[in-house]
Amino acid sequence: MGEADLNRERLELALEAAGLDLWENDLVTGTVTRKATKTFLELGFTEEEIVSGLQDVYGLFHPDDLATVQSAVSDHMSGVTPQYRCEFRLRAKSGEWVWYANYGRIMDGHTDTPGKRLIGVTFNIDDRKRKEDEIAQINRQLREQNALLQELNTALEQLAACDALTGLSNRRTLMEMGARECLSTGQLGQPLSLMVVDIDHFKAVNDAWGHLAGDRVICAVAQACLARSRTAVDIVARFGGEEFVIVLPGIDAPSAMRLAESLRTGVSDHNVLVDGDGACVTVTVSIGVATLYDARGASFEELVNTADKALYRAKQAGRNNVQSAVAAESAARAEAHMLLDPGQTQGSSALTN
Template identity: 45%
Template sequence: MSASDDHKRLQLALEAAGLDLWENDLVAGKVTHPAARTFRELGYEPQEVGDNLAFWLDILHPDDMPSVGAALEAYRAGRADNYRSEFRLRAKTGEWTWYANYGKVMNGAADAGMHRFIGVTFNIDERKRREEELARINQLLSTQNQQLDQMNNHLEKLSTTDPLTGLYNRRAVNEHLHRLVSVEQHPSGLLFVDLDNFKKINDLYGHDVGDILLCQVAQRLQSCIDSSDLIARFGGDEFVLLIRAPEPAGSSLRAHLEALCARILEILAQPYLIGDLQLHSYGSIGVACFPDDGWTVDELTKRADIALYRAKHKGRNLSCFFQYSMETELRYQDSMETELRAALKTRQLELLYQLQVDRHLRPIGAEALLRWHHPTRGLLNPMEFLPEAVNTGLVHDIDKLVLDTACATLGKWLHDPALKDMRLSVNITARSFEDPAFVQTILRLLDKYKLPPGKLYLELTEHIKPQSLPKAARVINQLRARGVRFALDDFGTGYASLEALKHLRFDQIKINSAFVDDVAENAVSQAIVAGVMTIANAMGIEVLAEAVERHEQLQRLTQHGIQRYQGFLFGKALPGSVIEAAIRNSDSEQLPP
């Protein structure tokens, strides 16, 4: 087989493989065998190509020349086993097509230099297009990932930042606090800061002013803490500070927190300037310390909140550190509320009745006294549970029960000849007296039990605040018009009683037990009783002395002109059926002289 036949066979094999054979003489700069197929693909005729390397260089993409030259230089210098390069050639239409070259010097023994440079060219345009498309897609994905990262960072910031003040929010505080107690375990203080009169400012001036005030509060709080500390807004007007113990470790955390609380309260109490407004607000602070007050996030936040509750209960512009007795007290209050609710449902609350007598010691009425038959603690008087009833709001339900029971008793007495002239006094808390539905509640009961005028006496058991006097006057006047009578209880214990007597219409004054107790031997108490009688006589108001327990007291009170009495000397508080039976079976001679 001839060399010509071998060459043809090789040419066929290369064409079948999509390869285009070429040979160049690099020394002479001549093309000894052009890559004919490649040039045909590009639209060039053989005569256009010629036998000079200059044509190939002319249609080579300028940007690819450096890489082609570098590949050739690497091969000539022996750094590569063969010549390999990828490049773009310009078609006759002006479009660019990607090709690859693989080549090698095939010198004979007599050859010197790179005379016979033989290789193949093949079309890689489709692959390069795919690579470019893939690179474009990867670039697009990379851009999208960057945007997604930015969005995630923004969302993360939103999820941990209060949008109004720019401070951290509840979630961020919990995360930092969790890391502190579980990882760092560095002694720290958790401060809950609450504005005392923010709701009033919001109601008077609107939420826009309230929002500006909150931002100013945030700025003031930030000015009080170190860079290592954290401040957040939990929501509303409640802020939280996480304060690390100062260095060195031996420094007192509590002393540091006490000084910080004083500084915060001072700066929060300074006036706020919002436009033309000058506003005033104050803060309350509750403090819990790690690890003394808890080892978990829940324990610390709960106890800082308990301390804040105590600070607000004590008054405004105060700070309070958590004590375990506070938690015990709250548990007691919660238990008391649960038990009170059960007591209302199961009728554990009962009215007892203590007689009131005239100067002849004849029964003229009674005072209804509330008692709780507690299943484990026995019989409780109101002082042992009524404060908790007020705090929990159950006092309204209790007052309704007391009023309904008392009016039902009065209604029953009206049909008993021995009891029909009796009147009944009922204690009313200031909280219920200020209830907008109070008047309607009383009027409904008067109608329900068909009570005539002068039978029901309502005793105000707490001092009425001066600012509440106009409203109290309207309530009293409305009910007096329907025959309800009013008594001022505990008279003589303060200026507030005289102020109430000046502005409100009372039918009866009850002299406080503090003056009755030693009236037999104490000249000051005697003078006070005499003064009360002078005031009452001038105003046409009857006087009743309560807590009368001894004959000497009764004698001295009688000498001062008092004609109505109540106390153990005439009988203790008894169930309704017992006191009713005693009145039916008694007459004036059988009562104590």
């Protein structure tokens, strides 16, 4: 046996051990000088079919992979890439698609002379690709599950932070956000106003029309509060039952009073549909307003309590009324001054107004 035959046997053994199938194309004549016989046998074709019926190799490529293969060949032929590398699917005789890879290079080439042969190997990568696909599918499912979990967590956080009936912030969220707002406005030296809004004679609505009608009234007043608030600036919360709180950063007492009066008239002018037969009710609200001009060291709870006391005075004044804590404190100081000096009537009147 000559040296050439020995080298050929050695090459065949090495290719077999590596699972590689050698092929060769004549670039001058365009003919296949060595077919990837092992690959075609692996795909279920007989040797006779390989010889007679598989001249159009491209016909076996998956339609989605064909352009990629042709582009890889063209890039190597034109010198864009130093080797021809590509992964693709071939159709087995059974119709199943099997993953393979090609590695090849133009041979017999010189600096100024194009090569005459394209020689390469084909090898089966189906197991690896299927595992990659399984991993990709698992990762895709994990991403989808994580996205769903994030949505659920967001929804749970929203539920925990919001009142279920109105969608407004709930009491716990109000106290947390209000405390932060109190600190922030104090650092900025801005005023902080707060309104406590209560629906007048709400129990009578429930007694006359039922709790579903009462819920509609609560939602209507909640919307009226939202309509007079600044998005992403003010805090609007359901404080409990038929009571609401609106936090107004940067708003002074006169502006807060005007806003409260607008809310009061807006609610009293609105008819709330309470049943499917078109029945409507009209309700009114009483509002207490409090303003901090220097929130440094102040407690948000104290601000709420101060506005709540003003609300109590609004109800004492006959309901459907707005009272300001600042005005009430001024009136109290004026009254005390009158008791000490009854002759100062005009001055006390000026303080009250």
